Amino acid sequence: MKRVLSIQDISCVGKCSLTVALPIISAAGIECAILPTAVLSTHTAFKNFTFRDLTEDLDKISDHWKEEKIVFDGIATGYLGSFRQIEQVERIFSMFNHEKMLKFVDPAMGDKGKLYPGFTPEFAKRMGGLCGKADIIVPNLTEAAFMLGEEYKEELSQQEVKDLLKRLCDLGCPVSVLTGVSFEKGRYGVAAFDSRKNEFVSYFSEYLPHSFHGTGDIWASACFAALINGQNLEQALGTAVEYTVESMRCTLAQKEYNWYGVDFESAIPKFLKLLGKV
Numbered sequence: 001m002k003r004v005l006s007i008q009d010i011s012c013v014g015k016c017s018l019t020v021a022l023p024i025i026s027a028a029g030i031e032c033a034i035l036p037t038a039v040l041s042t043h044t045a046f047k048n049f050t051f052r053d054l055t056e057d058l059d060k061i062s063d064h065w066k067e068e069k070i071v072f073d074g075i076a077t078g079y080l081g082s083f084r085q086i087e088q089v090e091r092i093f094s095m096f097n098h099e100k101m102l103k104f105v106d107p108a109m110g111d112k113g114k115l116y117p118g119f120t121p122e123f124a125k126r127m128g129g130l131c132g133k134a135d136i137i138v139p140n141l142t143e144a145a146f147m148l149g150e151e152y153k154e155e156l157s158q159q160e161v162k163d164l165l166k167r168l169c170d171l172g173c174p175v176s177v178l179t180g181v182s183f184e185k186g187r188y189g190v191a192a193f194d195s196r197k198n199e200f201v202s203y204f205s206e207y208l209p210h211s212f213h214g215t216g217d218i219w220a221s222a223c224f225a226a227l228i229n230g231q232n233l234e235q236a237l238g239t240a241v242e243y244t245v246e247s248m249r250c251t252l253a254q255k256e257y258n259w260y261g262v263d264f265e266s267a268i269p270k271f272l273k274l275l276g277k278v
């Protein structure tokens, strides 16, 4: 069985970060080790959330794994809370690196032109440094703009998206993906550039005029799991988009749905079909 590591916070209520990554990666038939960077009562879209930082534990935990000779097929990172945690993740990347290990970075920091509470443009630039050490990065348009120090634009032409993807690869990673992209009314999805093949790929699905918290984390976990399961970039983008859209549909089908997270659990059967597991 493949084994991966997911490094991000655990927001106890709110359906994002580790409470999304762990079930999705497990459902894909992959052993998922976790490294929680912080424990929050909820994600930061709630008011008055508690926050316990786990920075002091991260090196000790990863040193123990090294002593135990634990090997990972991939490491995925999401929301990280501080400059020091970015350094710790870089250390973990080099400690556990081997030729076939996939380093997947979701620089989860913001959305709709704004950084999440607590993040600064300087932090976003530093996150760009971590992206340079990854094999694949998956920012949204907001995160891409902040990492590159560029102005955020809500709507980009196809050529502008291609140029942005190339500038993201210039951070140092071979493959960049932009999430939340649209070239055509009613169609919404992701676009990617593989600099090793000099190839652009994209995947679009039905645009649902609703915005939910946590969909970025669902998409990223599904894409990572699909790649670890051997899907190629184009297939993995499609699997993750269709699974995310189905999760949103399942949410909208309920009369009273949670405002804070989508019903990704009900869409797991569809995810397994997309992975070719059933």
Ligand code: PXL
Residues within 6 Å of the ligand: 009, 011, 016, 017, 040, 042, 043, 044, 045, 079, 108, 116, 213, 214, 216, 217
């Ligand atoms: O979904 C990204 C995310 C992860 N973790 C925490 C968050 C958010 C988004 O707001 O607040 C704690």
